[in-house]
Amino acid sequence: QKEVEQNSGPLSVPEGAIASLNCTYSDRGSQSFFWYRQYSGKSPELIMSIYSNGDKEDGRFTAQLNKASQYVSLLIRDSQPSDSATYLCAAISEGSNYKLTFGKGTLLTVNP
Amino acid sequence: ETGVTQSPTHLIKTRGQQVTLRCSSQSGHNTVSWYQQALGQGPQFIFQYYREEENGRGNFPPRFSGLQFPNYSSELNVNALELDDSALYLCASSLDQWDEQYFGPGTRLTVT
Numbered sequence: 001q002k003e004v005e006q007n008s009g010p011l012s013v014p015e016g017a018i019a020s021l022n023c024t025y026s027d028r029g030s031q032s033f034f035w036y037r038q039y040s041g042k043s044p045e046l047i048m049s050i051y052s053n054g055d056k057e058d059g060r061f062t063a064q065l066n067k068a069s070q071y072v073s074l075l076i077r078d079s080q081p082s083d084s085a086t087y088l089c090a091a092i093s094e095g096s097n098y099k100l101t102f103g104k105g106t107l108l109t110v111n112p
Numbered sequence: 113e114t115g116v117t118q119s120p121t122h123l124i125k126t127r128g129q130q131v132t133l134r135c136s137s138q139s140g141h142n143t144v145s146w147y148q149q150a151l152g153q154g155p156q157f158i159f160q161y162y163r164e165e166e167n168g169r170g171n172f173p174p175r176f177s178g179l180q181f182p183n184y185s186s187e188l189n190v191n192a193l194e195l196d197d198s199a200l201y202l203c204a205s206s207l208d209q210w211d212e213q214y215f216g217p218g219t220r221l222t223v224t
Contacts, residue, residue, distance in 0.1 A: 004154075032210055043202055043215040044155065045114075088154055097168030098209035100145065102154030 006103035023089030116216035137205030
């Protein structure tokens with residue numbers, strides 16, 4: 001069973017701080033990795049995709065991938081109350097017929 | 113807005129009934145995937161269609177079936193509904209199987 005594991009949280013940070021969200025995956029054949037944000041009662045919204053080792057920055061968000069350690073992370077700088085949501089990590093592997101496998105998500109709360 | 117639409121928004125059905133959920137993908141997206149999301153869980157992969165052919169399936173029984181049409185629309189059919197089928201059903205479209213997936217707003221199904 002190919003798994004994607006996330007810190008269950010909840011994670012609480014003060015406004016303006018850096019929020020760090022972590023994810024590990026078990027399938028070494030995983031090639032593509034995604035972070036989604038999901039507000040309560042809404043559908044997942046794509047924030048970042050990352051395909052190669054290293055960092056990828058987009059505005060206040062930085063995704064980091066380490067394939068050797070099978071580890072993906074998302075950093076949110078200058079966290080805002082509007083960032084409060086559940087963050088879902090997901091991975092695709094060719095070996096699983098391109099199935100997108102999700103973690104259970106980490107609930108982030110940013111306190112004003 | 114992702115350009116992916118789903119209908120209906122909410123649905124209430126009785127155990128044993130059948131239901132059809134509909135999705136309209138972004139124009140040009142050849143791949144559509146369907147997910148079931150229970151409360152507090154990450155989305156679970158049901159199946160994926162690529163150019164109108166089923167391209168992969170998760171651990172769901174055969175009473176979950178689907179179709180993809182040439183006009184970028186698709187549907188999920190569930191027969192013999194069970195109480196545990198109550199969930200948020202999400203469709204997501206992508207250019208190809210390994211690309212970023214964009215979710216529709218979802219259909220909330222309640223089985224009583």
